[in-house]
Amino acid sequence: MDRIELYKQSKLLRTFITGLDGETKDVEYSNSESIYEIIKEVVFDFKDGKSLTNLIVYVYNKANNRLELSNLLEGSFKDDDDIISELLMCKIYNVPVVPNNKTSEIELLRLYKKMYDSGFAILDEGKKKKYKIVDDHNILNYSLYDSKINYSQLSYADFEILKEKLAIDIRKYDSAYILINYLKNGIDELEKILNADRRNENDLQMCISKYAVLFGTEYIKVIPKFKFGSDYETDYVLQKNDGLYEVVELEASTHKLFTKNGNPSSHLIHAEQQIFDWFEWLERNNPYIRENLNDLYSPTAFIVIGRTKDLSETDIKKLRRRNIILKNYVKILTYDDLLKRARALLDLLTNESNHS
Incomplete structure (x- = not known):
């Protein structure tokens, strides 16, 4: 009525x-x-x-x-x-x-x-x-959590506006809760696989495919096994929330990054060359990319390979220098680095959530 x-x-x-x-x-x-x-x-x-x-x-x-x-x-x-x-x-x-x-x-x-x-x-x-x-x-x-608000002086519309603000807050916290738990699950699964006595490389790939958030919260879409024409196939293409893309090349966690002589291993060189070949292909085939991935013009890439525990102090310094040289194109991570980044992200998100 x-x-x-x-x-x-x-x-x-x-x-x-x-x-x-x-x-x-x-x-x-x-x-x-x-x-x-x-x-x-x-x-x-x-x-x-x-x-x-x-x-x-x-x-x-x-x-x-x-x-x-x-x-x-x-x-x-x-x-x-x-x-x-x-x-x-x-x-x-x-x-x-x-x-x-x-x-x-x-x-x-x-x-x-x-x-x-x-x-x-x-x-x-x-x-x-x-x-x-x-x-x-x-x-x-008005802040929804301000104890100084005199609710007796608020109009019907004022209350409805506050209810709208509260609903937005609830959706925001719900999204944050889902994201945090999604990231937690990814970290737990990756850590479990890495610490297993008999590590299964297929399980690692499935974990990363399932939890792209391990690379960061900015990734909104995962395209596995994306083919560059008939020439190349990536492990993953990650779409960021700004519309840009990043390519991911996964190598085995058992592979070494450097030889005993301190030179880049054949596995690392192969992964880097694969990335550079993709980039060159992209430059030559812009029309194809515009049709299939509109914003994949000058992507950056991740290479995930090996374990940090297999690196010497000298190897770690060399890896750091290599990443500095390649920073505009490629980021080289060990699986432990990926796990460490994800934990740092989780700490940041949970601290922000607790202070909100």
């Missing part, structure tokens, strides 16, 4: 009866300087593209010697400025404004948001002047 239907007939509030003998007495009412001081609520309606207000006021029924609630006056407003000025006056006098139905609720929220966000125009000395609600009273600036 529409809210205004409640006031089609006057609603009895109370009778003025004093004394045990039932004697009635007249009640003196002072003349108010503002009609807003006698309004119980304003019912907002929206019909045929026009904003309407119904003033629900206390009315003294002399015949029955009682105070009643009645729909005293309906107002019509030609534009947003006019109705927003009316809503502002209701806010000043703390008069509740409630929607008549769901359609009216949507429009009422739009008007309140516009009032808080863009301000409002008031006729001053024959000219419309623009004003804005100060930050301390602007609901859009």
Whole structure:
């Protein structure tokens, strides 16, 4: 039922009866300087593209010697400025404004948001002047967790706006919770495989295929075994949230990065050459890439190979220098490096979540 239907007939509030003998007495009412001081609520309606207000006021029924609630006056407003000025006056006098139905609720929220966000125009000395609600009273600036909020002074629309903000927060925290648990599961699985007595390289590949988040939260899509024409095939192509792509070449965790003489191993050189061959192919075949991967023009790449425990201090320094030289093109990681990066990311996410 529409809210205004409640006031089609006057609603009895109370009778003025004093004394045990039932004697009635007249009640003196002072003349108010503002009609807003006698309004119980304003019912907002929206019909045929026009904003309407119904003033629900206390009315003294002399015949029955009682105070009643009645729909005293309906107002019509030609534009947003006019109705927003009316809503502002209701806010000043703390008069509740409630929607008549769901359609009216949507429009009422739009008007309140516009009032808080863009301000409002008031006729001053024959000219419309623009004003804005100060930050301390602007609901859009309120923190949901501020204990200083005086909820008794909030309008129906204010509460709905806060509910929308809360829903956004809940969705954000839900997404963060899902992401954190997804990352935790990936870390646990990768760590379990790496620490197994008999490590299965297929399990490693399946883990990384399943948990692309191990490379970072910016990756939104994984394309496994992407073929560059009939010439090459990648282990993975990772799409980032900025639309760019990165190529991943996975080598066995048992492979060495450097020989005993300190030279790059054949496995590392092969992986690097594979990446450079892909890049060269991309340069030659831009039309094909535009059709299949629009933003894969100048990608960067990951090579994941070997274990950190198999590296000497000298090897670690050499790997660091190699990454510096190749930083604009290739990032070389051991499987332990990948695990370490993922743990650092998890620590960052959980700390941010705890402080939110």
